[in-house]
Amino acid sequence: MVERVQRVPLADQAAGLLLDRIRGGEWRLGAKLPGETTLAPQLGVGRSTVREAIRQLSGRGVLTTRQGSGVFVAALDAPEDRVMLMSRASIITVIEARIAVETETASLAAARRTPAHLRAIRQALVAREGAVATASEHVDADLDFHRAVVVAAGNDILTDLFDLSTPRMREAMVDMLAIRGEYGGVADHDAHAALVDAVADRSPDDAARASRAHLSALKEALA
Template structure:
């Protein structure tokens, strides 16, 4: 029987238990043995086994159901959101932006205040002033789109946008470098039209224009 080392005993027990789950000893949805049986298998006492279970529960591997026992909920530690985003390719990034920003544009057209509309206008003007320098262009473009999401008054959409922003920024820089040009009149025009739709409270036009803009970016990759 494999025994754990004395140092960091609960953590070592958790790693051993995780290795056995990875090896398929217990499938997802299956119940673990009780602490009385599990602790000797790990070479530790019941209190250490209990701590190891808590450790893996905190990592999303196990869950404790009151009165039923401990069950396997995942075969490995789930990837963090940052890890998933870093692996995403540019097309996946644009698809996610579409899911967030089309709905945000529609909600902004419906819910924006006059103060928020001024912020969107200011962000658009700032974007126009930074057409030529790539990094500044991307930064001001992101700021413009964020101002729209903020005006949607949807905290979840804004949190999604902010958590997605570093990977989105990276993807846009990669794509625009590949194109070797950016910030043309056509590109600025569609952003202006998105703003005008939001200013006019035209919900359908705001959503359609946001979708058309992101679709056009995808087409540039083909």
Template structure:
């Protein structure tokens, strides 16, 4: 069994897995072995296998079904906008969110109506309450940030946010599952500060707070990727 090199572990793992698929090791519709089986076969850690599977799911080759496993959908990848997002690492996804949301927060501070502000506050309250699962946390957080983008009254930014949020949802869930971090008072305070800046029509602060929040998430994701790469190298 071939083992990946240290460079671009998840990309190489995805290529090795795709080669096995193209060789007919599994039939369309068949369930693939679990991460604990594939990881030693590919010579990488489980998290790298998970990322490789996510890449191939983004290409329409695999499908992850919650509670059931990973299944083969097709033998060849289909590359499109959705797959490019799903193949991106979480840091790249957060950087794209940063570009959308920092500007949207500034516009929301300048343009919001009373009704917009009420919608933002309701979404903030739901964000604090909807924590029964990681998926619920992601959905509530997305709804909160969308309320801010909508208050900016720029249809293009809203469309970009909706398209991007829908296609990056699984990646955000995977990031939280991997980190295993519960919501913190500091995280709540950051979001409250963003709402406060929007309420005061302080466009500069709203933008800077949104940017700082997403940069912190991005930096945390980069550190996780670095630690994961070191762990894979040590196990290789």
């Protein structure tokens, strides 16, 4: 019988349960995990929580996401040193790493994106615009949007680097937006829409410029 998540934080517990099942041999190295719709009821959480748990384990090197194929087991245990390194990192350091990764992935996404990638990015932008009920909801939608762009770059290593930074980034952004009390404004949406337009137009330089400008502004806000 599959153990269910009972206490918060749900994403952390869901990640722990998935890792326990991997360690226990339920999925071998290289095996494909069931989809979100299967895992969510098994863990007793929503699909967004499953996505966050998968992000965490991807960042820890346990899982890897292959665009169009699914999520696969990349390691049978978690190397804790990567997690500890990220948890100790200052938020500015994390944003600087994101600037390096996402400026390049935005450029690659503009050059390599498929129609399916572009649909996913546009859907994520619409979802981001509507996710304003709470700071945590907005941050999750924001990270989903940025990950959709990263995935469109077609580089699994860059996707893993993005996933590694996600838990630390999410924590800092939720705290910042909760204190600020406002998010998801017109200017913020337009900055993200500019990135989408550049990817849609297959303009690598414009995409890289839009990504760098947005993340640099975020760095200044969090400094």
